[in-house]
Amino acid sequence: MVYGSSTRAPSGYNPSLYKYQPTNGNCSKTPTRKTMASSTCIPSTFTPILHNLTARNSMTMVGLLSYAPKTLRPLSLPKSFGFSSLSTAAKLPRKFFQLQVRSVATPAEAVAGFDDMVAGTQRKYYMLGGKGGVGKTSCAASLAVKFANNGHPTLVVSTDPAHSLSDSFAQDLAGGTLVPxxxxxxxxxxxxINPEKAREEFRNVSQKNDGTGVKDFMDGMGLGMLAEQLGDLKLGELLDTPPPGLDEALAISKVIQFLEAPEYSMFTRIVFDTAPTGHTLRLLSLPDFLDQSIGKILQLKQKISSATSAIKSVFGQEQPQMGAADKLEKLRERMIKVRELFHDTDSTEFVIVTIPTVMAVSESSRLHASLKKESVPVTRLIVNQILPPSASDCKFCSIKRKDQMRALDMIQKDTELSGLTVIQAPLVDVEIRGVPALRFLGDIIWK
Ligand SMILES: Nc1ncnc2c1ncn2[C@@H]1O[C@H](COP(=O)(O)OP(=O)(O)OP(=O)(O)O)[C@@H](O)[C@H]1O
Incomplete structure (x- = not known):
């Protein structure tokens, strides 16, 4: 299968942004997660192709492919090798570097149902989550690129405190604001969403005496109403030591902004690259938690205000303003909206990403059980980084592949996971960095 011919570098693509360390095809060492990702284990038959590469980095070459005349575009390797290829012949003029970005596996077999995902202009939210390091960011970023290339103004949000969106896109996206x-x-x-920075800002502003800092900050987070109304409850002091779950609270408040702010209304697809499992579950249960907390605060407020008004009316003073409770009630309604959003099968879907190992599959099974408990819609499971049937004498590859097949089998038998659409995504032999590479991965996964 030739992927290269369909890889077209988008306008504004800057090849120098992409960095790649070629691998040596040595299978003798046990690869780490990161090295596996860039595939150290390439059957020896193919290593000359990599050795013949003359360009400085492969992502550059993926991008350059699109500039090469059609006649110079890559040919596929013989099918018997079982590789998916994106490229090349090394004998071409230097000007037209070509690369075979091969996936070390057969392409995804199950159809992800992308047609359904892309259909319609009603806003849809996709949350990708799973165990650390399985490829959540790569899958989320590739989905976002695919949506955008299919005409959807798209927003991709990272709620993972250890952000890797910038790395994945090979662009600086940090700063807590929308970056094109x-x-x-x-x-x-x-x-x-930068929790470290937000927490730091929080600490600083909450130390200001007049408390206006807290309000400004919370305004910025879409929670100004809460700060305003709880000012007299010394919110600043309360939050001086950030409570557990603040990261998730910040992420949620951004979600609230998406729902309401006109500047976000253009986005018809919103993709979340979520934090590893534990954080994500906290994020999903937070609206309930906040709803309950606000409910309690409201009750308290109402009690205080009715007691105060009783006293005041005895002494003939004017009634206190009743706006506070109304505003809190509004915030509570927003939380309910967020909760509904998480549970709305028409607009939201949580996609579990995993790798074919027993540990990752077990965790995915538990994650699905928890999501079900929270009534969060899940229909797809991506099994990422699958190795091909071994086409060489690489012992490591065949043992690893057998292990992976056992894990895939486990998915079929798992009561939590067997009902999901399983999308098999191959392990590709370059690091997935930059839009062209994400587009390449996206075209394999999201069909
Ligand atoms: N199918 C794949 N083939 C090759 N490399 C991959 C594949 N999927 C992901 N990778 C690589 O694996 C590494 C980890 O991927 P990624 O950052 O997407 O995972 P993550 O689950 O988001 O990690 P974290 O939990 O640390 O945020 C990256 O170097 C990425 O390029």
């Missing part, structure tokens, strides 16, 4: 991503056809923006 260069490359895709329709607008694609990224937002990394």
């Amino acid at each position: 991503v260069d490359g895709p056809e329709a607008p694609l923006f990224a937002l990394e």
Whole structure:
């Protein structure tokens, strides 16, 4: 299968942004997660191709492919090798570097149902989550690129405290604001919610005596109403030591902004690259938690205000303003909206990402059970980084592959996971960095 011919570098693509360390095809060492990702284990038959590469980095070459005349575009390797290829012949003029970005596996077999995902202009939210390091960011970013290239103004949000969206897109997306991503056809923006920075700001502003800092900060987070109304409850002091779950609270408040702010209304697809499992579950249960807390605060407020008004009416003073409770009630309604959003099968879907190992599959099974308990819609499971049937004498590859097949089998038998659409995504032999590479991965996964 030739992927290269369909890889077209988008306008504004800057090859120098992409960095790649070629691998040596040595299978003798046990690869780490990161080295596996860039595939140290390439059957020896193919290593000359890599050795013949003359360009400085492969992602550059993926991008350059699109500039090469059609006649110079890559040929596929013989099918018997079982590789998916994106490229090349090394004998071409230097000007037209070509690369075979091969996936070390057969392409995804199950159809992800992308047609359904892309259909319609009603806003849809996709949350990708799973165990650390399985490829959540790569899958989320590739989905965002695919949506944008299919005409959807798309926003990709990272709620993972250890952000890797910037690394994945090979662009600086940090800063906690919307940053345009260069490359895709329709607008694609990224937002990394920076909990460290937010926490620091929080600490600083909450130390200000007059408390206005807290209000400004919370205004910025879409929670100004809460700060205003709880000012007399010394919110600043309360939050001086950030409570557990603040990261998730910040992420949620951004979600609230998406729902209401006109500047976000253009986005018809919002993709969340979520934090590893534990954080994500906290994030999903937070609206309930906040709803309950606000409910309690409201009750307290009402009690205080009715007691105060009773006293005041005895002494003939004017009634206190009753706006506070109304405003809190509004915030509570927003939380309910967020909760509904998480549970709305029409607009939201949580996609579990895993790898074919017993540990990752077990965790995915538990994650699905928890999501079900929270009534969060899940229909797809991506099994990422699958190795091909071994086409060489690489012992490591065949043992690893057998292990992976056992894990895939486990998915079929798992009561939590067997009902999901399983999307098999191959392990590709370059690090997935930059829009062209994400587009390549996206075209394999999201069909
Ligand atoms: N199918 C794949 N083939 C090759 N490399 C991959 C594949 N999927 C992901 N990778 C690589 O694996 C590494 C980890 O991927 P990624 O950052 O997407 O995972 P993550 O689950 O988001 O990690 P974290 O939990 O640390 O945020 C990256 O170097 C990425 O390029």
